[in-house]
Amino acid sequence: MRETFLFHLVFRLYHFLWICVLPFLIRSHRLKEGCAERTLKEVLFSRVDLWIHAASAGEAYLAGQIVAGLDDTQELDILITTNTLQGKEILEKVAGDQCHRVTVAYMVFDSPPLVRKAVKIADPKLLVLIELEIWPGLLAEMKRAGKNYIIVNGRMTEKSSRRYGKIGFIWKRLKPMAVLAISENDRIRFADLFGLSSRQAQYIPNLKFDRIETYRYWDEHDEKKDMSLVLASIAREEEDDVLFLVKMLLQKFPELLVHLFPRHMHRVQDWMERLEKNNINWILQSSKADSGSASVVIRDVFGELADEYRRANAVFVGGSLAPIGGQNFIEAFMNGVVPVTGPFLNDFSWVGEEVFREGLVKKGNNREEVLGLLVEALEKPMDKNVLGEKVNRYIAKKQGGTEITCQYIRTYLK
Incomplete structure (x- = not known):
């Protein structure tokens, strides 16, 4: 590789920058693990x-x-x-x-x-x-x-x-x-x-x-389940918009049970206070209590999202009503439900527009459009067998x- 004077100068400066920052990096709590190897x-x-x-x-x-x-x-x-x-x-x-x-x-x-x-x-x-x-x-x-x-x-x-x-x-x-x-x-x-x-x-x-692997749909012979909505991977930046969705949907569907998965567990306390302030009954998943009269289950334990997708009538995947890149919506349609997202999906642009054209994902440009798509999903859910055929065709072409x-x-x- 031929190195010009400018190239050589840039790397001398780059080396000097590392001399300056390395003492701080090796003391970083995040990088302390494995520092001897680094x-x-x-x-x-x-x-x-x-x-x-x-x-x-x-x-x-x-x-x-x-x-x-x-x-x-x-x-x-x-x-x-x-x-x-x-x-x-x-x-x-x-x-x-x-x-x-x-x-x-x-x-x-x-x-x-x-x-x-x-x-x-x-x-x-x-x-x-x-x-x-x-x-x-x-x-x-x-x-x-x-x-x-x-x-x-x-x-x-x-x-x-x-x-x-x-x-x-x-x-x-x-x-x-x-x-x-x-x-x-x-x-x-x-x-x-x-x-x-x-x-x-x-x-x-x-x-x-x-x-x-393959589409994993819920067994249709299971006992009848209550109408449920999953709000997955909800980020702090979109909490006001998601609260709007919860309030509007509970007004239209009073018997709806909402499963709310905050993106980060430290946001659970804030959600408890938000729902309390808006007179929305809630319980924590960790309490092991029956949902009873609660309208919202705050999922304060890791895991279980795939199972809830299989049970859900509708799903909203977060990180998408605020410009933070979106979250994984593929897992939702792989488990038998068409997810709704907001417009901000930059981190998942690699999936391609085909998922929207085929109806595997529904995207709203703002919270009002997202609300309309969720209402439609709750009232007219897609047949899971039809969805499965679409999903498997889509995945096969992408592998x-x-x-x-x-x-x-x-x-x-x-």
């Missing part, structure tokens, strides 16, 4: 064939899929790094189920001397980065060592594209061998950022679709990304 005072790995970096929990599951999909006729030495404790716990479970020799470690800080040492120790034939983990220190040291890297399941928002584009001359010198992006828009953004050809930057199905990714990796390893 600074290479403790090294768990040696030379490997393949290095996969999975930033956190979601990427960790994808890393497991990739390793499982690799050819088992040749045992590989694989290093998988992550930034979070949750990611590491997932990867350690995954590692035990593989036919390859897998080592799991925390990712080193991107300080140039640290990543230089890590690249020298690991000496990988190929580095695989999942989604958008492009750290300039790591990529520069890979290039200096003459190593290849690719980005898989790549996704990049317009906001990220603008931010990274401010130092576009850096990224064009650190370009990967290939980018496998999850949508055509993501492919274009990566190609523009790195200066890649259409052959180097390609669109393939999102690997997350390969983790979805296969893991095999394509593994083919690329096998090619580069050879």
Whole structure:
């Protein structure tokens, strides 16, 4: 890699920045776990064939899929790094189920001397980065060592594209061998950022679709259930709008039982006070009490969301009535109910517009439209068997990304 004076100057400044911030990072409560590995005072790995970096929990599951999909006729030495404790716990479970020799470690800080040492120790034939983990220190040291890297399941928002584009001359010198992006828009953004050809930057199905098994609908022969609504993953920023939905729906459907799942448990107390102030009867799930005359069950224990989807007549998936990116609505239609969302779904744009065209998800542009869609869902729910046929057709068309990714990796390893 040819380094211009400007390129060299930027990395001298980047190195100086790490000298300044590293003392604070190693004292951070969030990064304290695994600090010895992040600074290479403790090294768990040696030379490997393949290095996969999975930033956190979601990427960790994808890393497991990739390793499982690799050819088992040749045992590989694989290093998988992550930034979070949750990611590491997932990867350690995954590692035990593989036919390859897998080592799991925390990712080193991107300080140039640290990543230089890590690249020298690991000496990988190929580095695989999942989604958008492009750290300039790591990529520069890979290039200096003459190593290849690719980005898989790549996704990049317009906001990220603008931010990274401010130092576009850096990224064009650190370009990967290939980018496998999850949508055509993501492919274009990566190609523009790195200066890649259409052959180097390609669109393939999102690997997350390969983790979805089959449609799981509720047994229609179960005893008749009361009318119920699930409000899932409700964020603090949209609580006023969600309270409006609760009040309006209870006025129209007095017998409706609402299951409210706050996104974060520390918001439970606030919901108790909100409902009390508006004279809405509620109980906590943890109380184990019968819902009785309560109109709202505040779900203050983790889990159980999939089961409630199967029982629900209607669902609203939160994080979408405020501009915070949305939450996972796929789980709802996979479990037998068409979810309603607000307009803010940037984090799930990779799913594509087809889910809305096919009626697998209903989107309202504001709380009034969301209210109307929920009323419609409660009054005219979609037949679960019809929904199941639609879901399975949709998922089948979206799967296969893991095999394509593994083919690329096998090619580069050879």
